[in-house]
Amino acid sequence: MSAAAASNLAPTAVQGARSSPHLLMPMTLLFLLLVIAVLRSPDLVTNAGLGSAVIVVAPLILATYALMSTVVAGRGTVDLAIGPLISFINVTLIQLVAADLLGSPIIVFAYAIAVGMAYQLVMALIVIFIRVQPIIVSLSGYLALSGINLVILPRPGGVAPEWMATWGAGTSVFSPVMAILILASVAWLLMTRTAFFTHLRLMGSDERAAYTSGIQITVVRIGAHLMCGFFAGLSAICFTALIGSGDPGQGTTYTLIAVTALVLGGASLGGGRASIAGSLIGAVDLYLITYVLSTFSFGGIQSFVTDLCYGAILVASLLLTLTLPFIQRHLRNFSSLLYFVALAIVALGVILHSTYHYEAVSAATQPAAGFLEIEALRGAALVEARDTRIWAFIGLLLLVLPVIARTLIVGAPRRGVGPVVYIVVLGLILLGVYVQTHGYSIDNMTHVDGKP
């Protein structure tokens, strides 16, 4: 996941080293939480731990993407209805599957995406032609959809399609959900290379300027909403895979989390500024907050403490963004990508440290259900795998550190840094793949051996 995030940063890094200080806060928070999470519960970095983390966080990330594409379009288009929309697709999907009207994966995907896009198209047309403030349209959609969800499915229940049953198991990082996530991220990245995205950003930051410079703002706005619907459909599929059934009541939670993740990731609710890396990191941050909090045990007041800390971290991290101008002034050549890589190396070190000392697999602390209803994290013992992994990590670190040090010293202000960083990131990805495939075989072996 970290690798994907890093490669997403590439376009901003090319444009200039000072381009995106907004990622500073979420990235710091990400690694801080990651380190705490790993120290508290090393199971997170096993194949199964990461797998279930991906399953839980994927719908959230996709919901944040969905929200992002309309927020960039300006006019304060914060789609409060995103959560109910996801819930709506989820419950209708479940009911249609139960009625045997939907079956094969292709049809289910097509259905989810089509419903999302159709809803968003209607919303876009209302915003454009009736010209009511988008937030009112979305409020209206929120109430209507949350109502109709309860009509369609009065209480949580139903069964997801059969082929989806294994998706939510979260035993491995390489799940179909991960594939959806990566494909969605790549799709967004490809989209940012098009003229459409430039127009979208221009429209978001100054609609009048966009109109006077001849941009078809109607078309662009419809496009932004269609993208939102597309991601909402994908998010609904991942959500269905996560819970394996239908749940009409998740609307408010998902809306609030998605807006929070977006703001935490440095997007401007006013429009024109949002990055996929920010959204991704923001969403993962929120997940990690609940994860870390769930590793502490407070007995009967667990959920209250979780609420308290969640809110406090949220407010604190937003307040810290106030220091950004200060940092920007004193740290002129700040590159968020380099910062990310540096922090990643520190975090990797901590991960190595903690996993190394837990060679005798301790009884994993079983995290309780938190804000995001974390599935029981099934930790598979990977004792043998650790040795090889650790050596591989150390080898890579030895390779990477001098390269980065040299890059930092020699070429920091220049654009020439780019390729080196790409190589490092690529190396990290390759290493991850290697370790995971290695882990896979061990994992399978222990499964065979470990059966009582």
Added chain:
Amino acid sequence: MSAPIQPAPAGSLLARVIGLLIAVVLTAASAGLGVYQNLPAQQVIIYSAATLALSAWIWRFYVIQFAGDSAGEGGASELRRAWRRYRSGIIGFLVLLAVFIALSLTIDGFFNVWTVISALILLLIIILTMSVGRFMAENRSAFIGLMVLAGLFSVGSMNIDGFASATNVKSMLLFASFLGLASIGQTLVALVGGLDLSIPYVIGAANVGLLYLIGLSVPPWLAVVLIVLAGGVIGVINGILSLRLQGQALIVTLGAGFVVSGGTQIITSIGSAYSGNVFGTVPDWLTNLSSMSGSTFGLPFPPVVAIWAALALILVIGLRHTVHGRFLYALGINRTSADRLFISERGYWISIFGLSGMFSAITGCLLLGWSGGGFIGVGSQYLFMTLAAVVVGGTSLLGGVGGYGFTVIGVLVLQVLTSFLVGIGLKFEWQQFIFGILILPMVALYARSPHIRTQI
């Protein structure tokens, strides 16, 4: 056609004929329906006459307007021009008619005299808002809101037994006062261009906290004062935190809300075996203050309604006629020019949030009197309902336009609508659905922003 200066009697003759034809067709359809449903002949005749008269009148209304205005235009034929000019009205009318006919066909017993009268009233409201509302620049939303309110109330009292009874009106006013008190903060915050999502959490925390303090044998009046002060302090903290993060005020207040609600529950759980539950007896005067059976100086309505009315009056006058109120609007419209007038953005922003927290806490205390037991989630429905009330009333979320008087109308509209939907036997989820569907057209009647090409 040949004399464009004239009001063109030839075209209006054609228009008249078409209008008459449409009216006759509609009347025939309605009469056929009546016969089909075996209604008494007198009723069928009455409906048919009403339909004929109304459709002919509406047609004439539009055609006269068109004939008066289009004297100098020329070019396309008059019918086409009339179509171009009034197409939204005509399409809307036809759609409404189609919906009405479809409903009459599908639902048994839908087609009776009260339904037809209700439909006519709704039509009248729409026509009035379209025609008269056009001339009201400033208070258009209030006018439309009042029209909707009157229409809903008359339709409700005709169709639902006991809708206009004293008990029902009392209960509507009671719930409206809770929503209205909770919306005070949201309105004020919206006037300076912010949003306060901490309101439901503060309401819940005040609700639980008050009962907890009473359970600790603090004198109830002191407990209420303490809770209201604490609400004010929370609001001020909200304001301080979000002052430099105004774009993200939404999230800052949400986070603060989580902290408040979590913190309250932790405090009340300490030393208690039942975490999350507090016990205590609500004093009688608090129950009297906000329960259905409460009385105000002997008059048979709960004092909370009077409190709300008094506060609304103070706020409306205060916003309109005091220097602080005018400064608030100035701040909402343009920060820079307000700054040039030495209006302190910081002072107003923080005190507005303080007021919002205070009124949320008051609502929480009053809700305790109504329910008699502490519950942290008591305010959760106010998360978006306060927003809806503000928006339906006509206060702009961008700041500077609107006022508390508008919100009062919004609250009443929402409350009467809820009561109406409950009255016709809809479940909660359908109510919410219809709410969502109806907010949009209500707001669209008066809060449309101008086209981008007019803003350059």
